[in-house]
Amino acid sequence: xxxxxxxxxxxxxxxxxxxxxxxxxxxxxxxxxxxxxxxxxxxxxxxxxxxxxxxxxxxxxxxxxxxxxxxxxxxxxxxxxxxxxxxxxxxxxxxxxxxxxxxxxxxxxxxxxxxxxxxxxxxxxxxxxxxxxxxxxxxxxxxxx
Numbered sequence: 001x002x003x004x005x006x007x008x009x010x011x012x013x014x015x016x017x018x019x020x021x022x023x024x025x026x027x028x029x030x031x032x033x034x035x036x037x038x039x040x041x042x043x044x045x046x047x048x049x050x051x052x053x054x055x056x057x058x059x060x061x062x063x064x065x066x067x068x069x070x071x072x073x074x075x076x077x078x079x080x081x082x083x084x085x086x087x088x089x090x091x092x093x094x095x096x097x098x099x100x101x102x103x104x105x106x107x108x109x110x111x112x113x114x115x116x117x118x119x120x121x122x123x124x125x126x127x128x129x130x131x132x133x134x135x136x137x138x139x140x141x142x143x144x145x
């Protein structure tokens with residue numbers, strides 16, 4: 001059983017809006033320590049007490065948060081024209097007055113570019129299919145295969 005302090009390894013498949021976004025199935029399991037905030041809150045809470053397999057539906061508030069309008073910015077096209085990969089739908093990296101940023105390019109107009117600095121999964125319900133591979137320690141000290 002997964003309890004606070006357990007060292008846990010899981011395989012997961014993340015689906016958003018009916019499309020698989022990420023999966024650990026073709027690589028090593030994801031390892032984390034329960035209760036240390038290493039996973040989005042809804043996943044960690046959903047795994048507490050879990051056994052072998054779990055299907056979780058994580059609402060935005062327990063995942064990457066709601067999409068915030070104040071993080072959608074319009075920038076002069078000339079100010080961001082140097083960003084590598086600047087195209088609608090691309091994720092670009094740059095540096096602004098408050099440091100480095102990653103942004104999703106929503107729109108490129110004649111004179112300005114609309115950038116979305118929200119996490120790409122903000123505002124989305126996350127659907128996880130999770131298989132617990134191993135659990136070590138925690139209150140019980142049990143090690144599962």
